[in-house]
Amino acid sequence: MTLYFVGLGLSSGHLTLEAIDAINEADKIIIDTYTSIVYGFTPELIASINPRAELVLARRKDLEGRSIKDIVDEAKRKNIVILVPGDPFIATTHDAIRIEALERGVTVKTIHGVSIYSVAASSTGLQIYRFGKTVTLVYPEAFKPYSTIKTIYENLARNLHTLVLLDLRLEENKAMRIAEAVDILLELDDKGILSKIIAVGLSRAGTAEQVIHADLLSGLKKYDYPGPPECIIIVATPHPVELDALKLIGGLPDTVINMINNNYSKLFNRG
Numbered sequence: 001m002t003l004y005f006v007g008l009g010l011s012s013g014h015l016t017l018e019a020i021d022a023i024n025e026a027d028k029i030i031i032d033t034y035t036s037i038v039y040g041f042t043p044e045l046i047a048s049i050n051p052r053a054e055l056v057l058a059r060r061k062d063l064e065g066r067s068i069k070d071i072v073d074e075a076k077r078k079n080i081v082i083l084v085p086g087d088p089f090i091a092t093t094h095d096a097i098r099i100e101a102l103e104r105g106v107t108v109k110t111i112h113g114v115s116i117y118s119v120a121a122s123s124t125g126l127q128i129y130r131f132g133k134t135v136t137l138v139y140p141e142a143f144k145p146y147s148t149i150k151t152i153y154e155n156l157a158r159n160l161h162t163l164v165l166l167d168l169r170l171e172e173n174k175a176m177r178i179a180e181a182v183d184i185l186l187e188l189d190d191k192g193i194l195s196k197i198i199a200v201g202l203s204r205a206g207t208a209e210q211v212i213h214a215d216l217l218s219g220l221k222k223y224d225y226p227g228p229p230e231c232i233i234i235v236a237t238p239h240p241v242e243l244d245a246l247k248l249i250g251g252l253p254d255t256v257i258n259m260i261n262n263n264y265s266k267l268f269n270r271g
Contacts, residue, residue, distance in 0.1 A: 003075040003101050005088035007113020010229075012040035014114045020049055022111055023172070027078035028054040028070070031095075032063060034170050036085035037229050039207035046083065053081075059171060068097050075106045075251035081094075087115040119206040120163050120233060124214075125245020126200070130236065132160030137181050138167045139174070140188075149188045152234050156197070156268035162234040175228035178203065179221045186218065193267050194218075196259075198235040200250055201225060214250030237265045 002202060004022045009015065023029060031044055043055055061067065063082070074080055082094065088110055089095065101108050121128040132155030135148045148164070155162045164185075166176035178201045185194055200219035203225035204210050213223040217234070243260060246252040 001077060002079050002107045002109055003072070003097075004079070004081040004109050004111060005094060005098065006083050006111045007087045007115075008038045008085050009040060009114035010039060010086060010116065010119060010204075011114075011208070012017075012038060012042075012045055014206070016111065016113070019113065019203045021253045022081055022109070023049045023053075025079050026050055026081040028056065028074065029081045029083060030056045030058050030063070031083045032085065033057050034060050036168055037170070037175070039204055039209065051189075058082075063094060068100050068263070069252050071097055072101045072104055072106055075101060076104075079260060080174045084113075087113050087117075090115045096208075101170050103234050104184055115205055116165070116205055116229075116231065117163070118253060119204060120231060123203065123205060123210065123249075124212055124233060125249050126161055126233065126235065126242050129237060130159075130161055130239070130242075132158060133161055134163045134165065136165045136167065137176065139169075139176065140184060144188060145184075146188060148196065149190075152185075152194070152241050153191065153268070156193075156234070156236055159236045159265065161236050164232040164234060166228070166230050166232070168229060172213065176230070177228065178223075178225055178232060181230075182217060182221050185232075194234070196267050198238070198246070198252070198256060198259075200233040200235065201230070201245070203227065205229070205231065212250045212254075214246040214252035216256055219253075219256075224250060236268070 006019045014138045101271050134150050137148050138145050152162045168175050195218040197217050201213045201220040209226045211225050
């Protein structure tokens with residue numbers, strides 16, 4: 001018997017042949033419904049691949065805490081598939097289940113899926129090796145997420161881009177939009193530099209509805225986006241090839257491109 005962690009990718013079209021084989025072998029399929037949104041995906045799609053398997057739409061409590069032991073116990077007797085948006089151990093962290101299963105001698109297999117980490121770079125033309133630490137921007141409710149700004153500053157000081165993932169609280173029917181994120185970032189920006197920094201707004205990445213806009217961070221609010229999931233990339237000094245891509249793919253305005261020739265990097269190296 002095997003416990004499979006299967007990446008759904010970012011769109012229903014991203015299911016691999018390996019993923020479909022695992023779904024076909026499953027006695028029980030657990031769908032993570034709270035981590036992210038997979039464009040075009042429905043439970044009916046999975047049921048059509050394997051109509052005999054038990055199908056569970058899992059909330060957070062069903063994949064954490066006490067539920068972990070129950071999942072592992074069942075995986076000793078059945079083939080269990082856990083379907084996860086993106087790539088199973090990047091888009092979310094179900095490591096506790098994996099570790100519990102391995103410690104108890106259950107066979108574990110991971111089937112990888114398309115991730116925002118690769119799509120964000122490849123779809124925008126920014127070079128993956130020029131990205132620094134990724135951050136998630138959460139709603140500033142109980143506290144203000146100053147750690148997010150601190151990481152952005154640190155990445156810029158090293159001339160590295162920052163992928164900013166936006167808060168998704170699907171169990172609360174809340175999904176942060178790019179315009180909201182811009183306002184939060186500018187409010188937290190105590191150095192007063194982010195309004196002058198190039199940024200990319202990326203909506204429904206890796207899907208047929210993907211939209212990319214490049215502009216100053218403050219200018220991203222003027223564009224239309226199809227809806228979540230969305231993210232923002234804060235751009236350090238772009239390589240000339242990256243700059244061409246931002247113009248041709250993201251429509252970066254010429255006025256912003258002209259800034260690059262005026263010591264752009266000095267904006268974020270003021271200490």
